[in-house]
Amino acid sequence: MFARLRRAVLFTSAAALSAKAVIITASGDWDDVFYAAKKRLQPSLSRARKPRVVVLGSGWGALSFIQKLDQDAVDLTVVSPRSFFFYTPLLAGTATGTVSAASIMEPVRWCFPRSGHSRASFVQAECTKIDPAAKSLTLQAPHLSPQTLDYDYLVVAVGAVPNTFNISGVRENTTFLKEVEDGMAIQRTLLHNLERASALLAAAGPSPSAEVEAEAARLLSWVVIGGGPTGVELSAELTDFLRQEVRRYFPQLAPRVTITLLEATDRVLGTFDRALSAAAAATLTSLGARVLCGAAVTRVTPSAVEFRRTAGGEAGAVPHGGVCVWAGGVARRPVVEAFAKAMDPAGALQTSRHGLVVDPYFRVKGVADGSVFALGDCAVSGCAPTAQAAVQQGRYLGRAFRDALPALAQEAPPLAPFTFRSRGALAYTGGGTGVAELASLKRALWDAHPQKGGARGGEGATTLEGAPAFAVWRGLYFSSILSTSNQFRVAFDWFRTIAFGREISAPGGPGPAR
Numbered sequence: 163m164f165a166r167l168r169r170a171v172l173f174t175s176a177a178a179l180s181a182k183a184v185i186i187t188a189s190g191d192w193d194d195v196f197y198a199a200k201k202r203l204q205p206s207l208s209r210a211r212k213p214r215v216v217v218l219g220s221g222w223g224a225l226s227f228i229q230k231l232d233q234d235a236v237d238l239t240v241v242s243p244r245s246f247f248f249y250t251p252l253l254a255g256t257a258t259g260t261v262s263a264a265s266i267m268e269p270v271r272w273c274f275p276r277s278g279h280s281r282a283s284f285v286q287a288e289c290t291k292i293d294p295a296a297k298s299l300t301l302q303a304p305h306l307s308p309q310t311l312d313y314d315y316l317v318v319a320v321g322a323v324p325n326t327f328n329i330s331g332v333r334e335n336t337t338f339l340k341e342v343e344d345g346m347a348i349q350r351t352l353l354h355n356l357e358r359a360s361a362l363l364a365a366a367g368p369s370p371s372a373e374v375e376a377e378a379a380r381l382l383s384w385v386v387i388g389g390g391p392t393g394v395e396l397s398a399e400l401t402d403f404l405r406q407e408v409r410r411y412f413p414q415l416a417p418r419v420t421i422t423l424l425e426a427t428d429r430v431l432g433t434f435d436r437a438l439s440a441a442a443a444a445t446l447t448s449l450g451a452r453v454l455c456g457a458a459v460t461r462v463t464p465s466a467v468e469f470r471r472t473a474g475g476e477a478g479a480v481p482h483g484g485v486c487v488w489a490g491g492v493a494r495r496p497v498v499e500a501f502a503k504a505m506d507p508a509g510a511l512q513t514s515r516h517g518l519v520v521d522p523y524f525r526v527k528g529v530a531d532g533s534v535f536a537l538g539d540c541a542v543s544g545c546a547p548t549a550q551a552a553v554q555q556g557r558y559l560g561r562a563f564r565d566a567l568p569a570l571a572q573e574a575p576p577l578a579p580f581t582f583r584s585r586g587a588l589a590y591t592g593g594g595t596g597v598a599e600l601a602s603l604k605r606a607l608w609d610a611h612p613q614k615g616g617a618r619g620g621e622g623a624t625t626l627e628g629a630p631a632f633a634v635w636r637g638l639y640f641s642s643i644l645s646t647s648n649q650f651r652v653a654f655d656w657f658r659t660i661a662f663g664r665e666i667s668a669p670g671g672p673g674p675a676r
């Protein structure tokens with residue numbers, strides 16, 4: 163009896179250890195295990211004089227960096243106006259209530275160890291000035307006078323701002339989809355406009371006038387500008403909301419709702435394989451959206467989006483009642499722009515208008531002592547502005563800080579330069595379908611464990627569309643959610659949406675009519 167129990171315990175432990183080893187191998191994290199062992203054998207590693215490391219930001223790049231850093235070995239301060247990280251790939255789902263905003267937010271403090279020698283701290287403030295000569299920052303927090311903060315090493319991971327291309331009325335009359343608050347604002351306007359249109363039509367009786375019909379159409383016109391992954395996924399979520407919630411709870415309004423996706427170039431998902439772009443557009447159209455490619459927005463007014471056809475040049479307009487979302491790309495933040503200009507007024511090294519130009523170790527070019535690093539969307543490093551890139555960069559730099567400080571600031575640091583390993587691209591297209599371009603398994607394994615001088619793994623990407631791509635989309639994004647508690651919440655939200663539907667009412671009265 164005891165022998166059998168012992169065998170069962172041994173077997174379970176061996177299985178658990180093997181599973182853990184597979185996970186560590188797949189994520190390329192064996193260095194963490196070796197580092198932890200080395201630290202136990204050499205406690206001085208965590209007691210040496212601690213350099214002051216300041217991280218600006220609480221997004222993908224910053225959190226990935228912090229998680230890889232040995233927080234016992236540095237004096238870490240994280241500064242961000244946002245006290246939480248949020249999971250951007252599911253933000254579009256919060257705009258229609260497929261997932262709730264709380265389910266995708268993680269407090270920054272969650273990344274600080276609760277034991278050991280770490281004295282990591284978080285300051286909720288915005289950095290308004292970086293002075294690399296004085297190695298000092300100016301911070302601005304609401305209700306406080308400006309503060310200064312000194313650093314030995316600075317990691318700038320402040321992301322980017324929406325790029326409006328200076329198109330008239332975009333800033334005033336559209337909502338961006340960049341922050342958690344944006345998703346919540348879109349959902350609120352969406353729900354209030356449904357009630358407003360419903361009340362308007364009810365008051366007008368069985369034969370509404372042409373003016374009432376036009377006003378109802380405006381309130382029920384949902385417009386998305388920008389056919390990249392964010393715009394496509396938001397349009398997909400809107401088609402789901404229309405087909406599931408509006409048809410059920412507002413059947414009289416459903417035929418009047420219009421969803422328009424405007425894209426300036428000749429196709430949506432321009433960075434994807436052409437066949438996948440076409441599949442995404444066809445799916446959205448079949449689900450009730452109008453996909454207008456080759457339509458460059460020229461102006462947004464409080465009640466309409468004006469555009470010009472890129473082929474032919476004829477003008478057009480789509481009415482909107484506030485559900486008008488700008489998903490048109492990103493530009494550099496003012497603090498980044500000011501830093502680049504102050505450091506390199508002639509623009510000899512800081513040559514990009516998109517962000518801070520960095521070397522392959524993420525050191526900002528032009529900072530003589532190599533003490534300022536930048537990563538993610540605010541850095542110009544040859545990678546596209548994606549979470550995938552920001553995560554890999556943050557993990558690389560966290561390891562570099564852990565293993566190679568202070569030599570990291572030397573002209574030729576003793577570590578291999580960063581190389582980006584694309585895992586592919588995914589987008590949800592509505593109705594339980596998606597499109598996916600996945601790096602081949604052979605290539606992914608090769609990339610995780612490259613052999614010196616060995617042949618490169620298979621280059622061909624695998625493309626998927628429809629339900630299989632959706633399954634991959636959900637599986638991959640679910641497994642990348644940072645905490646187990648949020649995995650539970652998101653799983654519950656998805657289940658709740660299928661079983662009981664989404665929210666169809668919002669607190670507060672309808673805002674001022676636009």
Ligand SMILES: Cc1cc2nc3c(=O)[nH]c(=O)nc-3n(C[C@H](O)[C@H](O)[C@H](O)COP(=O)(O)OP(=O)(O)OC[C@H]3O[C@@H](n4cnc5c(N)ncnc54)[C@H](O)[C@@H]3O)c2cc1C
Pocket residue numbers: 218219220221222223224241242243244250251252253254287288289290319320321322339340341391392495497537538539540547548549550551552
């Ligand atoms: C809706 C949406 C969906 C997306 N989906 C995907 C996807 O599916 N896959 C993918 O790979 N990428 C996706 N992305 C892109 C991805 O989210 C970004 O590339 C990624 O967030 C960049 O990470 P980051 O750390 O550079 O910046 P961010 O994550 O934007 O973080 C910037 C941080 O800096 C803080 N900050 C701002 N100004 C200051 C300041 N002055 N001082 C201090 N802190 C400051 C901000 O509050 C924030 O915490 C999506 C983006 C959006 C908007």
